[in-house]
Amino acid sequence: MNGILYIVATPIGNLEDITLRALRILKEVDVIAAEDTRHTRKLLSRYGISKKLVSYWGAREKSRAEAVISRLKEGQDVALVTDSGTPGISDPGEVVIRGAIDEGLNVVAVPGPSAIIAALSISGITSRDFVYPGFLPPKHNMRVKMLEELRLEHRTMVFYEAPHRLLDSLNDIYEVFGDRYCAVCHELTKLNEEVLRGILSVLIEELQQKVIAGEYVLVLEGKVVEGITVEEAIPEVWGLMKKGLRRKEAARMISQQYGLSQKALYDESLRREGSDEA
Known part of the structure; x- marks a missing residue:
């Protein structure tokens, strides 16, 4: 056996x-x-x-x-x-x-x-829906590329980062995402545990005055989308379809971006294509 x-x-x-x-x-x-x-x-x-x-x-x-x-x-x-x-x-x-x-x-x-779950639980940022891309790439160009792919992500994001890259990564996050709310969790469950919460520009300034060492988990607020409807999002579904994506995949991506129903986006985009509204 x-x-x-x-x-x-x-x-x-x-x-x-x-x-x-x-x-x-x-x-x-x-x-x-x-x-x-x-x-x-x-x-x-x-x-x-x-x-x-x-x-x-x-x-x-x-x-x-x-x-x-x-x-x-x-x-x-x-x-x-x-x-x-x-x-x-x-x-x-x-x-x-x-x-x-x-x-x-x-x-x-x-x-x-789990450092991911521990950080989310004390971040003060919604954990109802989140993504975990993992460690940020060590090289600037690859890191920015990854962040750009997440720029429209509406869900909370959780990253791991090494101490010697922390400030560089936070500056890149600020440049790509703007001045969003973030929690920087340091040495979770250890004697020197510390959690800094606030907008990125303030956190960067504060961390520049500290000795940076140990392990870090970053919890970043997702994109806040206000008032967009299924009808208003349909052109974006079509835009992705023109780039070669299938309707189902385009509807899924836009639903994640704006917190809308994937089925509603799919059905409405199909209905409007069959009418004079397309």
Whole structure:
């Protein structure tokens, strides 16, 4: 019988932020596959867990992933962990997870701490609907290109950013999006946790006076759209169709941009094309 691959979320800072289920799984599995065995050993030591550790991350990621999958095929249960958060979510682990799924093995989630959700919950910005593009590109041109693609996004956006690029990225965000409301979340759940909230221009000025170090999560307000109706948005649906998009895809994009019904946009654009209004 094959073993089970458990995807175990671990604390993003405070070691007390681990679930009872995660601790039980870590105690019960045959082996723990870690991003960095030294880092994971500190967590295990905190809770008195002694378990065989293997690394799946590094220069030989593919062969190490294959070794983990071989263990599963031998009937061993494996807990997959990263240094913090959930494997595969802006963290290593995807190669192992994908490989296990491709082999038809049982993959089980053991959810827990998330910097994305933690930041959203304390940002003061709506979390009813949000997107997570992940880490911003390190190079200016690629970063601006990505931001331009999100310029009309009406949903809240969540980004990760490294300390040495924080100010450059915030300046790029300001140039593309204008002076929007943003929450800059620093070292979440750690001793030096800090959250700065306000419009971008003020945040940039404030951060220029600080020592920037540690991990950052940015929560950015989406585009505020006032008073646009389905009828007023139809020309934009047609505009995307002229660029080669199918009606369904064009309606979906405009519905996301303005918070309108995709079906209403689709039906109305079709109706007006068949009348003298087109």
